[in-house]
Amino acid sequence: SGSSTNLVLAINLARLYGTTNYTKYRYRIRFCWWAAEEIGLVGAIHHVQQAQNSSTLSENKLSNYLINLNYDMLGSPNYFFGIYNGSSAKPGTPLQALNGSIRISEVFRDWFNLQNLPWDYTDFSGRNADETKSVEQRDRYESKLGEGHGGLAGAKVDPCYHLDCDTIKNIDKFGYFKMSQAAAYMLEYLGRKNDLVNYLYPNGRSSQIQLSDDYFPNSDYFRES
Template identity: 30%
Template sequence: MTPLSRRGAAAVAALAVAGLLGTAATTSAATGAPATAPAKSARTAQATALAAPDIPVANVKAHLSQLQSIATANGGNRAHGRAGYKASIDYVKAKLDAAGYTTSLQTFTSSGATGYNLIADWPGGDPSQVLMAGSHLDSVTSGPGINDNGSGSAGVLETALAVSRAQFKPDKHLRFAWWGAEELGLVGSRHYVNNLPAAERTKVKGYLNFDMIGSPNPGYFVYDDDPTIEKTFKDYFAGLGVSTEIETEGDGRSDHAPFKNVGIPVGGLFSGADYTKTSAQAQKWGGTAGQAFDRCYHSSCDTTANINDTALDRNGDAIAHAIWTLSGGGGTPPTGDVYENTADVQIPDNGAAVTSTVNVSGRTGNAPSTLKVGVVIKHPYRGDLVIDLIAPDGSAYRLKNSGSDSGDDVNTTYTVNASSEAANGSWKLKVQDVGPQDVGYIDSWKLTF
C-alpha cells in the first residue's frame, strides 16, 4: 500500500452491462433429507458445484510464512529493486506454473532498478471478456510487508490455486496479477495498463484489487464506486453476519487506480492501515478503539505476527466468492428445475461406496441429453474418489475415475446424456474412496433438468 492508503473504486454497473456477473443460484431449502420437489424458482440457477470453494486460511498463512522467510533472508524486506522482491516473484510464479497457469514476467525500470510484474492466465474462458484480480507484491524497504501486502498477494495466489484445484471453467477468461513497485507510486500496475494496447484494454471487463486484507485490528471495507461489485462483496459478508463500511481511508492509492483511469471497472477489499478504529467500529467488529487498524503499517514489525487470522480468512473467501461470481461460473449456467440434496454423507476411507439420493417427481418423459450433475465433495485428496450417477433404473454413469490427482475437494458440474432414462424416480450419487489415509464427505449435489 502506498503511504496515503487507498480506496477502491468499482465501476460495477459497467460490469453488469459487460455481463461479468454470474447468475445467482436460488435453490430449494436444505432439509437434510432427499429433495422431493423441483425448485421452480431456480430456472436460472447455477449448480451448487459452481459456488466458490472455501479458501483454507492455513494455505494463505503458509504463503505468508514463505514471504517472511524470503524477507528475512534478504535484508528484512521485499522491496522493489531488492533481492527479496525478485525471490517473492519467483516463489509465486513457481506455484502458478505448477498449477497449470500460463505465466509471464513483465519488466520495467523505476528508480534505476528493474521491476517485475507477474501475469498469470488461466486457460479457457472468453478471451474478449477478461476478469482480472491482483495485488502488489512489493514491500517498503523498512519491513517485510506481510500485511502490506503479503496478505493480498497470498489471498489472490491461493484463490488462483483454488481455480486450478477445482479445474474451474468460467465463462470469462481469468487473469491474475502481482504488481511491482506499488510502494513507489503504482509504478508496476501503471506500466501494465499504459502498455496494454487499446484493443486489449477493451477486453478487460473488470479488475479487482486486494491490498491489506489481514490487518491486526481489522475493519471490513469495500470499495464503493459501483453498486454491483459492491453488492457482490457486501452480500458475501452479510451472509457471515459481518457488517461492512465503504473504504474512505484514501482514494486511488493502490493498483486499481490505473485501471479506473482508463475506464476499466474496478473493485476490491481493504482491512485498514494507519487510520484509527473508532469506538463504533470496535463495537461492530471487535478489536481496539483508538488504535490504528495496522500499527505496524510500513514498519519493521509488519511480520507474520502482524496478521489477524479471522480477517485473513474472511477476506480470502470473499476473493474467491467474487472471482466465481463475476466470472460467470463454470460455463453457461444450466437452466431448468433444480433437485438438490444438501445432507452431508461421510465417505469411509478406502471402504465401501456410499450414496446420496435425490428424488425427482412431477415430470413427464425422459431426462435430458444434457442433464447437469453438480457435485460438491470435501476431501483432502480427490484422486482417491470414484463418482457415479445412478439412474432410477440402476444404470450407472461414470462421472469421475480415481487417479493421481493430488488436489483437494471436488467442486464440479458434470453433463450426462440421460435421455434414455425416465426423469422421475430416485437418482443417486455414488461415491467410493479407493485409497488409504484421507477421509471426506459428500457436501451436496444436485440435478438440473
C-alpha cells in the same frame, strides 16, 4: 496478505480447472502482483500502459479487461471488513464505469450480510492501513463477533504498516480468512455470469480509456514521453 490471497485463489482455481466436475468460467482470469507501488504505482501503471499499446489482436489489450478486483491489506491485526465504495470513484471517472463498481460493492455487502459479519464502506483513497478504528466500529464488530473480537478503538488498523514488524506474524487469521472467502465468492459469482459485459456496463463501455494525471506519481521520471 492481499498478495497471498491472490496466490491462494490462483492455485485453487487451477486445481479446480484440472478436475472433470468443475465447469470453467466463460471469461479469462488474470492474477496480477504489482511492483514498486510505494514509489508511484509504477508496476500497475506500466501494465495498463502496455495494455493500452497492445495490438488489436492481442488478448492483453485494455479493452479486453472487464473488471479489476483489488485485494490489499486483507489481514491487518486491527482489521475491519472493508468494501471499496463504488460511488466514491474520483471525479472524471467515466459514468459507464460507475454502475459496475457499485454492483461489485453491493455483492460484497450482501455476502457479508449473509455471513452475519460486520462491514464498512471505504473510499478509493488507498490509505486504509492508516485509518484508526473508532469506538463505534469496535462496538459494532463486538456485537456481531463477540466480546473481545471488535479490535482496539483509537488504534491504527495496521500499526506495522511499512515497518520492519510487518511480517507474517502481523496478521489476524480470522479477518484474513473471511476476507479471502469473500474474494473467492466474488470470483465465482462473476465467473458464472452469462453476460458479464451487460451486467457491469448496461449503458455501454467508455471508448475513452486513459489514465488521468492524478494517477501518475509526481516525478516525470515515471512518465512515458
